[in-house]
Amino acid sequence: xxxxxxxxxxxxxxxxxxxxxxxxxxxxxxxxxxxxxxxxxxxxxxxxxxxxxxxxxxxxxxxxxxxxxxxxxxxxxxxxxxxxxxxxxxxxxxxxxxxxxxxxxxxxxxxxxxxxxxxxxxxxxxxxxxxxxxxxxxxxxxxxxxxxxxxxxxxxxxxxxxxxxxxxxxxxxxxxxxxxxxxxxxxxxxxxxxxxxxxxxxxxxxxxxxxxxxxxxxxxxxxxxxxxxxxxxxxxxxxxxxxxxxxxxxxxxxxxxxxxxxxxxxxxxxxxxxxxxxxxxxxxxxxxxxxxxxxxxxxxxxxxxxxxxxxxxxxxxxxxxxxxxxxxxxxxxxxxx
Ligand SMILES: [Zn+2]
Numbered sequence: 498x499x500x501x502x503x504x505x506x507x508x509x510x511x512x513x514x515x516x517x518x519x520x521x522x523x524x525x526x527x528x529x530x531x532x533x534x535x536x537x538x539x540x541x542x543x544x545x546x547x548x549x550x551x552x553x554x555x556x557x558x559x560x561x562x563x564x565x566x567x568x569x570x571x572x573x574x575x576x577x578x579x580x581x582x583x584x585x586x587x588x589x590x591x592x593x594x595x596x597x598x599x600x601x602x603x604x605x606x607x608x609x610x611x612x613x614x615x616x617x618x619x620x621x622x623x624x625x626x627x628x629x630x631x632x633x634x635x636x637x638x639x640x641x642x643x644x645x646x647x648x649x650x651x652x653x654x655x656x657x658x659x660x661x662x663x664x665x666x667x668x669x670x671x672x673x674x675x676x677x678x679x680x681x682x683x684x685x686x687x688x689x690x691x692x693x694x695x696x697x698x699x700x701x702x703x704x705x706x707x708x709x710x711x712x713x714x715x716x717x718x719x720x721x722x723x724x725x726x727x728x729x730x731x732x733x734x735x736x737x738x739x740x741x742x743x744x745x746x747x748x749x750x751x752x753x754x755x756x757x758x759x760x761x762x763x764x765x766x767x768x769x770x771x772x773x774x775x776x777x778x779x780x781x782x783x784x785x786x787x788x789x790x791x792x793x794x795x796x797x798x799x800x801x802x803x804x805x806x807x808x809x810x811x812x813x814x815x816x817x818x819x820x821x822x823x824x825x826x827x828x829x830x831x832x833x834x
Contacts, residue, residue: 572685579616586616607716676821711750721757728815
């Protein structure tokens with residue numbers, strides 16, 4: 498009977514006071530959200546994920562534009578990414594509490610971009626979890642010149658567009674554990690393999706494979722049905738394409754991208770990202786070869802295949818420009834050899 502009551506409480510989403518370590522929603526320490534998280538479970542696996550809204554962070558989506566997830570093992574929970582505000586991180590923590598009474602052991606950050614890491618604050622302040630990231634993530638705060646985003650500038654921007662969910666108390670929480678190429682976490686009955694895949698979308702890109710389930714959290718290396726953001730100094734589309742080949746070799750049974758739709762058809766999600774990068778590269782490569790200036794090249798290119806997709810307006814032109822520069826630079830290097 499007691500077991501039934503506990504099961505019912507879980508079904509109803511009532512936190513178990515014995516196992517629960519997180520305060521109730523009424524005590525929410527961050528500005529409340531009006532749009533609930535969209536949570537789904539991977540079929541036949543103890544893995545749940547939150548799917549963000551398409552588009553870029555703003556008041557309309559309350560900053561919920563990225564995906565995140567968590568793995569429930571026999572020895573606690575591992576979280577992958579923490580969403581784009583402390584409020585969203587808190588909502589994810591509440592969801593974990595509803596799903597299982599087990600403590601959060603690790604929070605793994607796919608890369609240090611605002612839309613994935615501002616939620617770390619909720620985990621740092623309300624759990625004993627260790628935050629894990631690839632070692633380049635450490636650049637995010639200490640070396641703003643080489644960081645993917647100017648951390649302070651980005652925080653100011655988000656305090657403007659995402660207030661009250663990002664406010665003067667919001668801070669970027671650094672990793673507790675950093676790894677270089679690969680790290681395996683044996684947690685209860687699950688094995689989590691963290692793989693460095695950058696620099697591609699950012700300097701610190703990594704992916705997490707959950708075994709034996711074959712579920713891959715791909716971070717922003719894979720984006721499905723949404724135009725990825727590539728306009729930063731650390732983007733290397735050459736490495737990015739190689740990283741996509743690596744993802745494919747893992748033969749994931751289920752893929753959860755950093756943005757966009759999760760899928761059992763991993764190959765399709767990978768192909769979407771690869772096709773987009775290749776398409777922009779081809780368009781810009783011709784321009785670089787012909788010494789066409791960027792504005793003319795951009796105007797001449799046919800964008801009809803992508804122009805109606807989420808984040809096209811905000812990301813595509815910058816992406817094309819970044820790729821133009823990358824190709825121009827590699828042509829210059831090639832010429833010197
Ligand atoms: Zn992202």
